[in-house]
Amino acid sequence: MSGKWKSMLLFTSLLLLPFSGKAVGAEEHSYELMIEDCTWDEAFWKAKALGGHLATLESREEFQEVLNLLKEEEANTSYLVRLGGRRDPGGRYYYWVDGENQLTGSPINDPSSFTAPLWMNGEPSFLDGEIEEDVIDLFYSRKEERWVLNDVPNDILAYVPSYEFRLAYLLEFDSDSIGEPVDVETALSSVPANFFFSSGAGGWDTDLTLYEDGSFSGVFHDFDLGSGDGKYEHGVCYICEFTGSFEDFCYVSEGTFSMRLGELNYSYGDGDEWDEDGTHYIPANAYGIAGGDLFYIFYKGHPLSTLPGEFRDWVRYNNNLEENGNLGIYGLFNLSEKAGFAGVEEDRADDDDEPVDMYEKAWEDNAKAQQNAVPGWEESLKDLREKASREGALLSCAYLGFGSSAADFVKDASNYANYYMDYSFLSAMSSSAVVDAGGGEVYVIVPTDPEDTLTVSEFIIDESDDYQGHAGAVLYQSPVGSPIFLGCNLSDIMPNTQVTVTTPSGEQFSYTPFRSLRDGMLNLPEEGGVLDFTLHSAYTDDELGEMAMLTYERDHGYLCQDYQIFHESDGSVAIKLFDSLEDHTTASEWYYVDPFTTEGTDILGDPVRLLDVYDG
Numbered sequence: 001m002s003g004k005w006k007s008m009l010l011f012t013s014l015l016l017l018p019f020s021g022k023a024v025g026a027e028e029h030s031y032e033l034m035i036e037d038c039t040w041d042e043a044f045w046k047a048k049a050l051g052g053h054l055a056t057l058e059s060r061e062e063f064q065e066v067l068n069l070l071k072e073e074e075a076n077t078s079y080l081v082r083l084g085g086r087r088d089p090g091g092r093y094y095y096w097v098d099g100e101n102q103l104t105g106s107p108i109n110d111p112s113s114f115t116a117p118l119w120m121n122g123e124p125s126f127l128d129g130e131i132e133e134d135v136i137d138l139f140y141s142r143k144e145e146r147w148v149l150n151d152v153p154n155d156i157l158a159y160v161p162s163y164e165f166r167l168a169y170l171l172e173f174d175s176d177s178i179g180e181p182v183d184v185e186t187a188l189s190s191v192p193a194n195f196f197f198s199s200g201a202g203g204w205d206t207d208l209t210l211y212e213d214g215s216f217s218g219v220f221h222d223f224d225l226g227s228g229d230g231k232y233e234h235g236v237c238y239i240c241e242f243t244g245s246f247e248d249f250c251y252v253s254e255g256t257f258s259m260r261l262g263e264l265n266y267s268y269g270d271g272d273e274w275d276e277d278g279t280h281y282i283p284a285n286a287y288g289i290a291g292g293d294l295f296y297i298f299y300k301g302h303p304l305s306t307l308p309g310e311f312r313d314w315v316r317y318n319n320n321l322e323e324n325g326n327l328g329i330y331g332l333f334n335l336s337e338k339a340g341f342a343g344v345e346e347d348r349a350d351d352d353d354e355p356v357d358m359y360e361k362a363w364e365d366n367a368k369a370q371q372n373a374v375p376g377w378e379e380s381l382k383d384l385r386e387k388a389s390r391e392g393a394l395l396s397c398a399y400l401g402f403g404s405s406a407a408d409f410v411k412d413a414s415n416y417a418n419y420y421m422d423y424s425f426l427s428a429m430s431s432s433a434v435v436d437a438g439g440g441e442v443y444v445i446v447p448t449d450p451e452d453t454l455t456v457s458e459f460i461i462d463e464s465d466d467y468q469g470h471a472g473a474v475l476y477q478s479p480v481g482s483p484i485f486l487g488c489n490l491s492d493i494m495p496n497t498q499v500t501v502t503t504p505s506g507e508q509f510s511y512t513p514f515r516s517l518r519d520g521m522l523n524l525p526e527e528g529g530v531l532d533f534t535l536h537s538a539y540t541d542d543e544l545g546e547m548a549m550l551t552y553e554r555d556h557g558y559l560c561q562d563y564q565i566f567h568e569s570d571g572s573v574a575i576k577l578f579d580s581l582e583d584h585t586t587a588s589e590w591y592y593v594d595p596f597t598t599e600g601t602d603i604l605g606d607p608v609r610l611l612d613v614y615d616g
Helices: 003-011 040-049 060-071 074-078 309-315 358-370 377-390 406-411 424-428 541-556
Strands: 030-035 080-086 095-097 135-141 146-152 167-173 194-197 204-210 215-224 236-253 256-266 274-276 279-283 294-298 331-334 339-344 395-402 434-436 441-447 453-462 468-478 484-488 497-502 508-511 530-532 562-567 573-580 585-593 599-602 607-609
Touching (some): 030 040, 030 060, 030 309, 040 236, 060 146, 080 146, 309 339, 377 424, 377 441, 395 406, 395 497, 395 508, 406 434, 406 441, 406 484, 441 453, 468 497, 541 585
Parallel strands (some): 080 167, 236 279, 434 484
Antiparallel strands (some): 030 167, 080 095, 080 135, 135 146, 194 204, 215 236, 236 256, 395 441, 453 497, 497 508, 562 573, 585 599, 599 607
16 A cells, blocks of 8 residues: 555544434435533533534434434444433423424424334333433434434433443534624634644644634644664654635634635645655645534633533643633634644734744654664564564554553653563653553553554443443544553553554454453453563562462461572472471472462472462
């Protein structure tokens, strides 16, 4: 696959479920599925703040169009989708609501309504035990194998916490007009010039400069660590310089303006790949801008509670995100791509300002990541990938250790300096290559093929579904298979991330990294696919002695007084357990074990594993 087409992989949406479409009938409707945990009331106001409303499906044709859109994405079956329907307290009929949340039209649970057969069997129920159910969701019933309407509580997470990360709302626009038209000067009167789009992890970002007339320029770059088999001193960079303009500015609500993408142009030269100053460059597209149509400007001070969760997910690492419950920065949001840009409050740029030098910026970012690298790091990454390929693994993973936070752990290179002998590419990874999902365990993830897209998603355990897990919101994605550090696992029994590699042909492989409680080793899938290159340390003599004594106490109900360790020539250890009596010493047991795994035998040759009793 050529670099030019490979770079196009980047521009699929980062979230799993966005879509838009047109409903058939006399009036046009367009939709966006917004993935966010929120109450029905919150969803109502969020939709209104974006110039639309919660979807009201008022004809059989419109309902079928929405179902067709949902069915296009198989993953949508995991979500409960809020619709614009409710009932009054004590009422027995549900209605669609208007923009002021007033009941309109005919009852949608009346037997004569076209929606009557679309309810789940036995619904609406109005109550679940003593829990009041008064708003409408659309979800996929696996029991009935179809999408159905159901009534649920306004704040369903308060009663069913396992639905966390599985809520969404369907945003509907009734026409192409989002709000009252305004001139560009009004919309951008106090908006800063500079915005950036980044996950807060990895070596990529999109920088955009927005001018007073609605035009813009910008740069995207993403480095592929170790790509090129060491032929390029500073690696491979996917990059573009772009210009364009926004148009059709509208006032949507207090602190929100909308605009549409007019032009988007690239400065590719002849569009071919090229080499410069030790870096191999491959043309890409404007990540976060490309593929978009409708964009929003959110003003500083806008209530955070009314903003899309997808926007907040992208800019959440910004230290100034919140001020007393309000947005502490200016924001730019690409609705269809669900991409959120954070504004940087500096003096507004003039039209004749020099654009960012994309080569200089890209080179500087890459140089920072590699300035302290151990010589030969490119070869160590190549060797690991070749070993993984020989073993049929699609990715490699190593557990590095435990820290208060992944970022702090990675900044102190002494935490994993023991890897530099065989895996010196870790020394070329900067702290910006950290994806932190919360939790103290720190891993390094290496896709086997640098042409694979790497995605890290939240992993959600559903207690109500026999603790089955599924992917949630995307935390990080890159179209180049560069290694990343991953901080995760708030709980030692419930992993919270899923790593997925996607090949250029669309094949996917997912892995949820966590360690076994039994022995602390990586929990690897039975079908293979993951190469574990963790460097395991031998247990100390004191640790082995304590394990041996606890093992003997478990098996015999007696705790010996002391132990003695003997190191054998083959690397194993012999552990003697004994009591000191008045006139002599009596041995109770001998264990002969591997100091790394603690597996071996007792004096009778029976198998033993000391780690089974150890909680240190």
